[in-house]
Every structure is written in structure tokens, then in C-alpha cells.
Amino acid sequence: MRLFIPVFFIIYSLVHYYAYRKLCQAFEPVRVQRLFVLTLFALTTLSPAIWRFLDRNGETELSRPLAFFSLFWMGFIIYFFLIGILIDLYRKFHSPGPREAFFLTLFLTLLVSAYSHAETYFLQVERYVIETPKLPKGVEIKIMNASDLHLGPVMREDKIEMVRKVYERERPDILVATGDTVDGNMRDSEELAEMLSSINPPLGKFAVVGNHEYYAGLEQSLSFLERAGFKVLRGEIIEVKGLLNLAGVDDPDGEKLGYRVFTDEVEVLKGADTSRYTILLKHRPEVKREAIPHLDLVIAGHTHGGVLFFVGYTVLRLIYETDRGIKELAPGKFIVVSKGVGTGGPPMRLLSPPDVVIVTLRGLSQ
Template identity: 40%
Template sequence: MKWFILAFLSIYLLMNLYVYLRLRHRAILPVLALGFFSPFLMRYADANFSPSLSYIIGLGTLLYMGFLLYLIISFLLLDLYSLFVRAMHSIFGINPLPRPSKKLSIVIALSLALSLSAYSYYETLKPEVYHFHIKTDKVSQRIRIMHISDVHLGPVMGMDKIKLIKEVYEKYKPDLLVSTGDLVDGNMKRKDGLAQALREMSPPLGKFAVLGNHEYYRGVQQAIEFTESAGFVLLRGSWVDLGSIIVVGVDDDDCRFFNACVGPLSEYEILKDLPKDKFILVLKHKPRVDKRALGLFDLMLAGHTHGGVYYPVGKFIIPRLFDANAGWVELGKGSVLFVSKGVGTGGPPMRFFEPPDMAIIDIQ
């Protein structure tokens, strides 16, 4: 974990340094310095300041980080454009395309970064709701499941995300509500209102959750206390029999870095001893399926990936790290996986063609 933090800070420092070298103006130094140290301020504010003040600091920090990334991408795109123009001139002896001056390049890069940041923030505000149907003879009457993941409640993600969840809950009236990790991503000691808002949703078959990696990063015990106070039953290497459906849950494997694992981390170790005549629902944060478990469960719900957050990442990188980037995947042997893009964001509140989502699954 320490190495991860060190790597993040090193990369973040280089990003700020790169922008300074591109702009080369002393007036920008205080902004870049504040931007670099703002994550530390955000963590301190989350633990010590009022929720409203920590929200302002947190939102400013995360928006800056997202804007910084887009600004660097914009500069790199302009560099590629200039390289193409020079290549055209070198190869064909012509220069049909204009080459912007340094000042104009800066204006273009800033404008592009601002536009992308504004759009990406807007995309986080409107989650998609997927509705799936599973036909099975293992249940005698319809069971409606509502799946949420990666809400990331903390200094920035708050009541606005819970309101979106409640709107879907009240519209579809599920029998069962499940959360597949990263519900918590901050100091929850002064966030009783959020727990109460979640507690107001009380489906007939209950609410169940598993822990994600961010719950461990921000203090697993306070995350557990908040999740349970919100009305969720945590499944940690355990299962519950709801009649015709059994719900299984395992801890996120990042628990190993904190010596905080409970129960087996592989779903197979639980599933191999469960009855085969009931519908088996598995809750897991990361979409990594133990191949030995195929055929032993009907549906696995997961999250974590956020669809890559940015479309190119989700399209080309995430599928190489996990069993799926996002969406509905037929795994074989009668087992199905659905991976949510999440309700919230774990970093900058920005998405690029990877909108947030929730899912309704009807089993009948």
C-alpha cells in the first residue's frame, strides 16, 4: 500500500511538473503547488472539517486532478498534430495545415481540457438503469433484485447519489437490494444522515453487501459500522438462505494487505457445499471469477472497474485485467456475470462515454 501511495504521488508530481514546463510561467506555480498538496488537504479536511467544507475542498481537489489529466492529454494531442504537420512538410515538401503558435496552442489545450472536464462531470449525473430477466425453474415466483455498486460515499459523493438510488428503488420496488463494494470511501463519523437515508429503503427480502477495496483504505471498521447502520447485512465469506435463493458474499482480496480478511476469498470454497436446486447469487467486488466455480452459481454481481471511467481504458485495458469490463457476460455452464460501472466515482467525478449505472434483475 505504501508503494502504491508513493507511486501515485510520484506520477502526480510529474504531471504537475509537465504542465509547468509547458506553460513556463511563474504565475502558475502557486496553482500547481496547491493542486499537488490538495489531496493531503482533502484527507485532512474529511477527518477534521465540517462536511460542507470538506465537500468544497474535496470537489475542488478531484476536479483539478481530472482537469490536469485532460490538459496533459490535450497538449500531447497538439504535439502529435505538430509532428504530423512537420512530417508532411519533410516528406512531401508541403505544409497544407496551419501550425498554431505556442500561445495559441496553450489556449487550445486549456479550452479542450475545460470542455472535456465539463462534459465528463455532466456524464456522472445521469446513471443508466439496466433491466435484465433470468428464466429459471429454481424460483416459484418472481424475485426482483436491485444492484448498486461503487457509490463511494465520502467527502464528495453524498446525498445526491443516494437520491438517485432511492429514485430507482421507489420506481422498481425490488424484493432484494445488494451492494457489491465501495459503498464507503471516506470518514463516515459525521455522516449519520447518509446512513438514515439508506436505511429508509427496506425491501422484503432484505439488503446485503460485500466490502470493496476502498472500505479497507479508509478504515474497514468504520466502513463496516456505517454499512450495517445503513441496514445492510455484510456477507464476508458467508451466505444466507432466503428460501428459493441463496446469497453468497466474499471479501475483496485487498483485505490481505490489511490482515483483515474474514472467511474464504474464493467463492468456490463456499459454493462447492451449497445445494444445487436453489438459485445461487454471488456478490463480489472485483469481477474475477474462480473458474472452478463455473456451474456452481447462477448469477454473480460485481463492480470495481467503473467501466474504465474513460472509454479507451474500458475498451482496451480493463478486459485484460478482469473477466469483464462492464455489462452482462455469459460465462458458461449456466453461470452469468454482471459488472456494474458504479453509481459514483473513486477519483475525479468525471466519466467519458462510461456513464454510471444501476441494474434491476428479475428472476422468474
């Protein structure tokens, strides 16, 4: 985290500088105008740190509108940079002037930004059926994963309402949240906790800690999850109605921030009764090979499908087991990864829409 913050602001500053240079090439502003634009860009570059500081210190009336503007701007300026690079390559073979190129970049950026925000509301339901001899024949257990809600200054009631509608339609037996449910100061967000607490599946609600729970402050994140009705699994395994083993571990980022974390899935699972179907909840879709003999299913989130589809299909699939969907880890053992409901940065997605995952376990044994 200590390395990420300065690297982020260096890259973010360079993205702004690129936009500033494009603006100057197109309009050739005088010195006072250049200084004004540079000052605005400096403020927008620093705005993520400003609203995070305000939010952490309880100034929610200021942090919410500032976060909304800051995150939308972040998405816009990143798209402007990416599209601008493509237009620059196009100009090597054709010759539109700098002003025409600027307006083309601006138009495409506005178009893509508008679509990307709209896509955050295109919630998908991804369904998977797994048959297992570890459950009696005729028994079905439906598990719903509402991962990465990122509740905070920007992601609020609308995201919970999306989840609630799916829950009422699907009626799962278990609801899980595989991290990053919290992404802001939730001390005064009783209405959000009450909305989540009204969802009561018959076999329970379970959550694990993601990296953003640490960023937002672990104590208040855990308090919110408990008020919302979740049993938070931190390096522990429990039995669910004699049918399942359900284990959960923390995200490892907490250790970098000085928290005591419970991340050793092998240690958690090795004492499990493997005659029962065993599920591991964790935030990141990575699995220690030594843990696979002790589990049957891993449910995870974190990736958001890369947010930009090409990031998910390339970079993230090199880092994690997969960026979305289901993958077989070993014969009869699977990992299922959600792209999440919310977004941890700009409220934008490109061809990587949000989802909730429904896994139905179907018994085969006589």
C-alpha cells in the same frame, strides 16, 4: 497499496510538470511567476493526501471543500495532459504557436471536463432477465445492484437520491451493494445512513466490502453499512426465503492493509445446496474457475466502466471478466457488472455513464 501511493504521486507530479512546461512555453513568465506557479502546482499535487488526512481525522468542515476542489482539479489536469498530448501530435503536422496551442488545449479541457461532470448525473438503468429452472414457474425475483456509491466528502445525498428514485420506480425484491459504498469518514453522516435505511425491499438488503471500505477504515465502514440497513456478507452464504442462496466475499485489498479478509469464494460456495439458485456478490468482476460449478450468477462492480470509456474497453477487459454488462461464464451461468453510481476519483466520466443494474430472475420449473 504501499506501491500504488508513490507511483500515483510520481505520475501526478509529472502530469503537473507537463502543464507547467506548457504554461511557460505560452507566456514565458519571469522567475518569480514561475516560482509561484510551481508552488501552486506542488500544493495541488499534494492535495489528495491532505484532504484524505483531514477526512480520516474528522475535520470534515475542511476536508469536504478541499476534496471537492482537489478532485475536480485532478480530473481537469489529467484531461489537460491527455488533450495536450494530442495537440502536440497535431503540431507535428501543423504549426500553431505555443500560445495558440495552450489556449486550444485549455478550451478543449474545459469543454470535456464540463461534459464529464455532467455525465455523472446521467444515471442509466441496465436491465437483464435470466430464466432458470431453479425457481418455480411464474416466480420472478428482481435484484437491484447499487454499486460503488463512494459516499464521502464529495459523493453524498445526491447519489443516494438517484438510487432511491430508481428503487421507487422499479420496486426490486432485493437490494445489493457490491462494494465501495463508503469512501470517507462516515462517523458523523447519520443523514446518509438514514436515507439508505429508508429503502426497504421485501427480501432484504445485502452488501459486500470493496477496497475503499478498507481505505476509509473497515470498522467505521461496517458500522455505516449496518446503520444503513445492510446485512454485510463477509465470507458467508445465506438462504433467502427458501428461494435463493446468496453469498458474499471481501475485496482482497484488505489483506494488503493488514485486515483479516474473507475472500475464498470456493470455500464459501462448496457447501451450498446447488438445487437452489446461487448468487455470489463480490466487488471485483473476477471469478475463480473452481467456483463456477457451485454458482449461477455473480454480481459485481468496481470497474466504473473504466471511467474513461477507452480504458474500460481495452485495459479493464484484459484484467477482468468484463468492465460492464452481462457475460456468460458457462452455460446458464452469468456475471453482471455495474459501472457504479459514484466515482472514486474525480467526479467525472467520459462516455461511461453511471448505472444501477436490475436483474430479474424468472422461474421455469413446473
